Amino acid sequence: MPSAETTFLEAIRQALQRLLRERSDVVMFGQDIGAFGGAFKVTAGLQKEFGADRVFDTPISESAILGAALGMATMGLRPVVEMQFSDFAMTAVHQLLNNAGTLHYRTGVAAPLVVRAPCGGGFAGGPFHSEELEAFFCHMPGLKVVYPAFPADARALLLAATLDPNPVVFLENKYLYRHVKEWLPAEWGPTTLGTARVCRPGSDAVVLTYGAMVHEALRAAELVHAEDGGEVMVLDLRSLKPLDTDSILAAVAATNRVLIVHEGWHTGGFGAEIAALVAERAFHLLDAPIWRLTAPDCPVPFAQELEKAYRPNAAKIRDALLELLEH
Amino acid sequence: MYSVGCFPLVNRGLPRGGALAYSPRDGMNPQTDITKDAALALLRVMLLARRIEERLIRLYHQGRIFGGVYCGFGQEAIGTATTAVASADDLFAPCIRDMTVHLGRGTPPRDIFRQFLGRANGPTRGRDGNIHYGELHRGVFAFISHLGAMLPVVTGGVMARRRLGRPAVGFAYIGDGGTSTGDFHEAVNFAAVFEVPVIFVVENNQFAYSTPNAHQFRCKDLVDRAVGYGIQGVKADGNDVLELRATVAALVEEIREKPRAVLLVCETMRMRGHGEHDDASYVPRELLAAWEQRCPIRVLREKLVAATLASEAELDALDTAVQAEINEAFQQALGDPAPSPSTLMEGVYAVG
Numbered sequence: 001m002p003s004a005e006t007t008f009l010e011a012i013r014q015a016l017q018r019l020l021r022e023r024s025d026v027v028m029f030g031q032d033i034g035a036f037g038g039a040f041k042v043t044a045g046l047q048k049e050f051g052a053d054r055v056f057d058t059p060i061s062e063s064a065i066l067g068a069a070l071g072m073a074t075m076g077l078r079p080v081v082e083m084q085f086s087d088f089a090m091t092a093v094h095q096l097l098n099n100a101g102t103l104h105y106r107t108g109v110a111a112p113l114v115v116r117a118p119c120g121g122g123f124a125g126g127p128f129h130s131e132e133l134e135a136f137f138c139h140m141p142g143l144k145v146v147y148p149a150f151p152a153d154a155r156a157l158l159l160a161a162t163l164d165p166n167p168v169v170f171l172e173n174k175y176l177y178r179h180v181k182e183w184l185p186a187e188w189g190p191t192t193l194g195t196a197r198v199c200r201p202g203s204d205a206v207v208l209t210y211g212a213m214v215h216e217a218l219r220a221a222e223l224v225h226a227e228d229g230g231e232v233m234v235l236d237l238r239s240l241k242p243l244d245t246d247s248i249l250a251a252v253a254a255t256n257r258v259l260i261v262h263e264g265w266h267t268g269g270f271g272a273e274i275a276a277l278v279a280e281r282a283f284h285l286l287d288a289p290i291w292r293l294t295a296p297d298c299p300v301p302f303a304q305e306l307e308k309a310y311r312p313n314a315a316k317i318r319d320a321l322l323e324l325l326e327h
Numbered sequence: 328m329y330s331v332g333c334f335p336l337v338n339r340g341l342p343r344g345g346a347l348a349y350s351p352r353d354g355m356n357p358q359t360d361i362t363k364d365a366a367l368a369l370l371r372v373m374l375l376a377r378r379i380e381e382r383l384i385r386l387y388h389q390g391r392i393f394g395g396v397y398c399g400f401g402q403e404a405i406g407t408a409t410t411a412v413a414s415a416d417d418l419f420a421p422c423i424r425d426m427t428v429h430l431g432r433g434t435p436p437r438d439i440f441r442q443f444l445g446r447a448n449g450p451t452r453g454r455d456g457n458i459h460y461g462e463l464h465r466g467v468f469a470f471i472s473h474l475g476a477m478l479p480v481v482t483g484g485v486m487a488r489r490r491l492g493r494p495a496v497g498f499a500y501i502g503d504g505g506t507s508t509g510d511f512h513e514a515v516n517f518a519a520v521f522e523v524p525v526i527f528v529v530e531n532n533q534f535a536y537s538t539p540n541a542h543q544f545r546c547k548d549l550v551d552r553a554v555g556y557g558i559q560g561v562k563a564d565g566n567d568v569l570e571l572r573a574t575v576a577a578l579v580e581e582i583r584e585k586p587r588a589v590l591l592v593c594e595t596m597r598m599r600g601h602g603e604h605d606d607a608s609y610v611p612r613e614l615l616a617a618w619e620q621r622c623p624i625r626v627l628r629e630k631l632v633a634a635t636l637a638s639e640a641e642l643d644a645l646d647t648a649v650q651a652e653i654n655e656a657f658q659q660a661l662g663d664p665a666p667s668p669s670t671l672m673e674g675v676y677a678v679g
C-alpha cells in the first residue's frame with residue numbers, strides 16, 4: 001500500500017528502522033523501548049528485528065542514559081536514546097549542558113548522539129508529562145535542537161540528526177504522534193538541519209511557529225481567511241538550533257506583520273529569541289509590533305478547563321491574528 | 328518469559344540472622360499482637376483504597392477521567408502498615424501506588440475523587456492530577472512524577488522538624504525501578520551520613536512499567552544495597568499487613584529514639600498494568616495468579632478469621648459499608664465544581 005498515509009509516530013519508527021538497517025553504528029536505548037516498544041510504541045518491533053544488542057531497555061537512570069550515550073558517541077557509535085518523557089531529561093541536564101554540549105569545544109572530540117524526547121501537552125498529562133522545554137535545550141551551547149511538525153519532516157530530520165556529528169535533541173510532540181498523518185514521498189528530505197518551510201503562503205501576516213502549534217496555526221489561518229479574507233503565511237521552523245534566519249526574515253519582508261506562537265512558557269521562551277531576531281534584523285519591515293502567543297508562566301495544569309486556558313490553540317491564534325491584522 | 332529474580336510466592340517470613348536481617352517479631356501471633364479494632368482499622372484502609380481504585384478504573388474506561396489512572400492493587404498493605412504505626416509529627420513521601428498512605432493519614436475519599444476528577448476543591452485544586460497529591464497538614468508531601476525526587480525532600484523535612492524539637496520519623500516510598508535513579512542514591516546516602524530517621528520503603532512489585540527486576544538491578548536483593556550505604560537493611564513481606572506493621576513498629580520505635588536511616592524492602596506485586604492504559608501483557612499470567620493468592624486484603628481476612636478475631640460475615644459487612652461510603656464520596660465529588668479558567672494564574676507565587 002504505497003499510497004497510504006503515515007502517522008507522525010510511524011514516520012519516526014521508519015526512520016529508526018532505516019537507521020538500524022543501514023548503519024551498524026546506530027544503537028538505541030531507553031526505558032521500556034525494547035520488547036515493549038516504548039511508552040508510546042515508537043520503537044515497536046525494533047528490538048525483535050535488530051536484537052537486544054542494538055535496541056535495549058535501561059534502568060530508570062536518565063543521567064546514565066545520557067552519559068553513556070556520550071561515551072558511546074566518542075567511541076564511534078551513534079546512540080539514539082529515548083527519554084520516556086522530555087520532562088525527565090531535566091533530571092540529567094548536566095549531562096547535556098556540561099558534558100555533551102561542551103565536549104567538542106573543549107577537546108575537539110565529536111559526540112554524534114540523538115536524544116529523542118516526547119514533549120508537549122493537551123491531553124491532561126499534568127505538570128510533569130506535558131512540559132515544553134525547547135528553550136532550555138536551545139540555551140545550551142553545543143547542542144542542536146530539532147522540532148518537526150509533519151511526518152515526512154520527522155522521518156527525514158531524524159535521519160539527518162543521527163548523521164550529524166553533534167548532540168541533537170529531537171523533540172517529538174506527543175499530540176502529533178497519532179493526530180497527524182500524511183503521504184510520505186519516496187525521497188527523504190530535508191537532508192540537513194536548519195531549514196524552515198512555508199507550509200501556507202500569505203502576504204498579510206506570518207505565524208512563526210513549530211511543533212503542534214503549526215497545525216493550530218494552519219487552522220487559524222483558514223479561519224481568518226474565511227472570516228475576513230486575510231492571507232496568513234505559516235512558517236514551520238522545523239529546527240530551532242540551527243535556526244533558519246533567512247527564511248524568517250524573508251517571511252517578515254513578505255508580510256510585515258509577525259505572530260510568534262509556541263506551547264512553551266512565555267518568559268525566556270524560544271519566542272523571545274525569534275522576536276529579538278526580528279527586531280534586530282527586520283525592524284524596518286514591521287507594520288505592527290511583534291506579537292507572541294505562548295503558554296503563560298505557570299506550571300502545566302491538569303484539569304481540562306485549566307489546560308484549555310493554558311495552551312494556545314487555533315481559536316486563540318485566530319483572535320490574535322485578527323487583532324494583528326487590524327493594527 | 329522473564330526471569331524476575333527473587334521473590335516469594337508464599338510468605339517465607341522475615342529472613343533470619345546475618346548482618347542485614349532484622350526480625351523482632353518472627354512468629355508473631357496476631358491474636359496477641361493486635362486488638363480487634365486495630366486490625367479492622369487496617370482492613371478498612373485497604374478496602375477503602377481497593378474500592379476507590381475500582382471506581383477510578385471504571386471511570387477511566389468510561390472516559391470520565393482524563394490523563395491516567397495508576398493503581399496500587401496488591402500493594403495496599405504497605406502504606407497501611409506504615410501509617411498505622413506512625414505518629415502525628417511524622418512525614419511521608421508516597422509514590423505511585425500509595426493511596427493507602429493518603430488514607431492512612433486521613434485524607435477523605437471524597438478528596439481523592441476530587442483529585443482524580445480535577446475538581447477546584449480537591450487537594451491540588453485541579454492543578455495536578457491523579458497520584459500527584461499530598462497534604463502537608465497531614466504530613467504528606469505531594470508526589471512529583473520524577474522518580475526519586477521526593478526522597479531528599481522528606482529527608483530534609485525530617486531534619487527540619489527535629490531541629491524544631493519534634494521527634495519526626497520519615498517514610499519515603501519508592502518502586503524497584505525508582506531505585507535506579509540518581510536521586511535515590513543521593514537521598515539514601517545523605518540520610519545515612521546525617522543519621523536522619525527516614526525509612527526508605529522500597530516497594531519491589533517486580534516490574535517497573537514493562538521492565539522486570541532482572542533488567543533493573545544486579546544485586547541479588549535490593550536490601551543488599553543497605554550495606555553500601557552503611558545503614559540497616561530490612562526485608563519484609565509487603566503483602567502481610569500484620570507482620571509488616573509489627574516490623575515497622577519496632578523499627579520506628581528504635582529510630583525515633585536513636586535516629587538513623589533504614590532501608591526497608593517490601594516484596595510485593597503490581598497486580599494491574601502500569602496504568603489503566605496498559606494491559607500488562609508482558610507479565611506472565613501465572614505469576615499474577617500466584618500473587619492473587621497473596622492479595623493483602625485476602626491475607627488479612629484469612630488471618631483474622633483464623634485467629635477468631637472476626638467472622639467472615641463481619642468482614643463482609645465492613646466491606647459493604649466501605650463500598651457505600653465510597654459510592655457516596657464519589658457522588659459528592661462528581662457534584663463538586665471544576666476550576667474556573669480565570670483562576671489559571673492563581674497560586675504560581677506565594678503572597679506575603
Ligand SMILES: Cc1ncc(C[n+]2csc(CCOP(=O)(O)OP(=O)(O)O)c2C)c(N)n1
Binds near residue numbers: 424502
Ligand atoms: C526520573 C523518571 N524517569 C522516568 C519516569 C517514567 N516512569 C514513570 S513510572 C515508571 C516505572 C516505575 O517503576 P517503579 O519505580 O518500579 O514503580 P512501580 O510503577 O512499579 O510502582 C517510569 C519509567 C519517571 N516517572 N521518572
